[in-house]
Amino acid sequence: MGEFIDLVLLAMLALTALRIIFLKDLFAVVMLFGIYSFLSALIFVNLDAVDVAFTEASVGAGISTVLMLGTLALTGRKEKENTHSSILPLLVVCITGAALIYGTLDMPPFGHPDNPVHEHVAPRYIEESPKEIGLPNMVTSVLASYRGFDTLGETVVVFAAAIGVLALLGTGRKEDDEAPESGLKSHHVLHVVAKIIIPLTILFALYVQFHGDFGPGGGFQAGVIAAAAFILYTLVFGLSKSMDVIGPKFLQFMASFGVLLYASVGLYSMYKGGQFLDYSKLAVDPVAGQHYGIIIIELGVGITVFAAMLSIFYAFSSQAERSNIQ
């Protein structure tokens, strides 16, 4: 039965992607991309990848769609006609597709337990991580402890993306007192419901952050969900009110503080006599040291992702406000 659901969902995904090619209305294209992202999150759940599904739903279908809509507000929503012919791209795509399908025939069959990918490292993680780290969620223990370097690089990439967007678009300034009141003034229902939902969303983000050791969750998803709460506040109440709550300078400080927290855990374990990011040296008992290390670095990751996503959204939103004034 699980395979049947898999087949149907993948077919729906293929239909959605096919429809994106032929649409000229970019708003509909972005919405179809959101649907595509949610469908792939469902497929990930069906393939037992619950952490990945959570991240794809919140990051792909949440933040990506919001940023694309923000860009569409600045660049216009209809695509103009294509002037060059589409025979050559179609030919290239067909040849590449045929070559790739010929390549997939060599791959091991889907789902067999003795595929090559399930040997060497993965059984060691599955068997040893309860004894060495002691967390139920094996994805978190691999992500934060066994592959901690990769996660440090990923956090730095998010931080660098925030710096890139701020360098290209500029931070919003708080001194624009002549800026007109934005936000949705006459939507009273939305005001009330947003005031109910936003604190609960932030609470849920904190729950996801600290519960990542026991179930799906962790720093990335939590940072994105907390950023989504503040994005809702900005959309409903206006950018200037939102910048009064959390200003752009504080966000820049938070983003760099998260990366610094992560790296300093590594430096502290070097100071205690181990290698960089060796959490067993953080406490007397190695397993407790692993737990401390994982909680602190996940906190660093969550803070950086939250600050980076919110800074990027502020940059896009202040561009939209500026073009509205003009």
Next chain:
Amino acid sequence: MNFILDYYNYWIVVFLMMTGFYIVISANNLVKKIVGLNVFQTSVFMLYISMGKVSGGTAPILVEGVTLYSNPLPHVLILTAIVVGVATTAVGLSLIVRIKRAYGTVEENEFKNQDDAI
């Protein structure tokens, strides 16, 4: 029939990859190119996660009484990849906003030959 079931996932992934690739190389509007790039990226994620699935296994979270888990290693790699993907999308979209401000348009055939217009 077994053969189709074994490889159906991979074929759909190749189809989605080619759809995303076609959107990237043939779309005129830059925002649509970024959407096509994201479609391509998500199909690659699906390829990795399909490789990590074990039939009859469950999610890699330790529960009492379960011995067969799906492989957690591709999940970790794809978690990193998703976040890096959204970071590149954000930078790409802000570049599009700057292009709009510099050239007045984001359609490729309108600004392709205006390299020194600013």
Next chain:
Amino acid sequence: MFILDIVSSVLLIAGVFFGLSGAIGLFKLPDFFTRVHAASVTDSIAAILIIVGLLLQTSFDLNTAKLLFILTFLMITSPTSSHALAKSARHGGLLTLPEEKEKQQEQTH
């Protein structure tokens, strides 16, 4: 228990039926505001029936609490989003189908 299984399957099938009818209505109905109503049928009644059907499948533990939370949040947020959509459309000047027909009749006179 067998009776719980039957009741839960009936509720799930009813929820799927309402979701399907919302999706069909999204295609068939003529006007924007009627289509928003069809979409909100999917959000409200189909979600409630499916979640209550799932509630009957769990024993009284943490999953029950999580499903109840999901139900509460869905019931708060989905009618709000349908309302915001319809209100923005009205604010932007979209006319309902009878008003469109009136306007066309005034223009031809």
